[in-house]
């Protein structure tokens with residue numbers, strides 16, 4: 038079965054094709070195209086939903102055409118269309134949903150409405166386009182029960198997955214998501230938007246133990262997170278440093294690096310601790326990471342190190358970096374493993390969709 042996936046929940050416009058066989062544990066990636074309006078939002082220091090939606094309109098058809106042509110496919114070869122119907126920005130979601138509905142109607146192709154958050158988990162069920170290096174890295178298949186940590190710009194959630202389609206939400210952030218905290222802290226440090234990758238870059242030359250920031254809920258009995266206090270603590274620290282500095286009150290590069298490294302460590306410590314706790318409690322055979330923050334190399338390495346030292350018996354899965362951030366391949370994969378076609382008339386965007 039060949040599935041065309043479409044993703045337009047925020048500032049990325051994605052179209053991808055995957056092939057899944059009835060007994061396969063992973064789908065095969067045929068093409069994966071992402072157009073991003075990020076440079077536009079970088080200028081405004083954050084996403085203006087209206088602008089993101091306008092960009093989606095510009096990109097959606099060219100991106101679909103390119104995804105088909107890269108895979109040497111035509112619409113007649115597509116068996117189903119998987120489309121993100123939430124959560125996300127309503128204007129952006131509508132472009133993808135209405136495009137998918139139109140294609141479904143014209144070409145008589147079944148539609149599979151798909152949860153974007155589930156998509157981040159299913160990025161771990163994709164066999165990337167033939168590449169010797171990746172083949173070795175990704176040859177294993179996640180086994181159940183699995184604990185999935187979704188760390189994106191808008192969400193930080195821990196879920197238990199007993200099998201495909203069986204998802205239990207264990208906990209999530211009570212305020213800012215990890216990515217959101219990184220983006221806000223990036224702004225405080227004067228880094229470009231989105232802060233996550235820039236903080237990762239700055240952290241490379243920083244001391245992660247220079248600043249001790251609060252780790253709320255790290256020892257709590259639940260699987261919840263809280264990151265808004267971290268942002269406030271960084272803000273106070275930066276204000277104090279500026280007061281002591283020259284009259285211009287700027288931050289020097291080393292301080293930015295030290296704060297970045299310390300913030301990164303704080304967030305990773307909490308994420309690892311809670312995920313390991315969930316994996317132990319539910320005897321997880323796999324730990325699946327997903328979402329833009331999972332592209333962070335230190336996060337990946339810390340998880341890897343922790344799991345190897347703890348001997349938990351759970352294998353770690355992390356998507357390639359391009360499959361960690363928003364893309365349509367993960368949506369197509371979700372559609373394949375949760376195949377439930379819905380008549381196009383009944384599909385609507387749902388910005389506040391959750392688990």
Ligand code: KG4
Pocket residue numbers: 047188189190191192215216217219220231232233234237328329330331332333334361362363
């Ligand atoms: O999953 P995603 O692409 O979009 C959403 O669904 O939100 O996640 C975007 C988030 C942003 O907060 C961004 O700063 C963060 O992922 N991010 C990173 C890195 N790359 C993206 N955070 C830390 N390190 C990175 N390398």
Ligand code: ZN
Pocket residue numbers: 153157189190328329362363
């Ligand atoms: Zn996302």
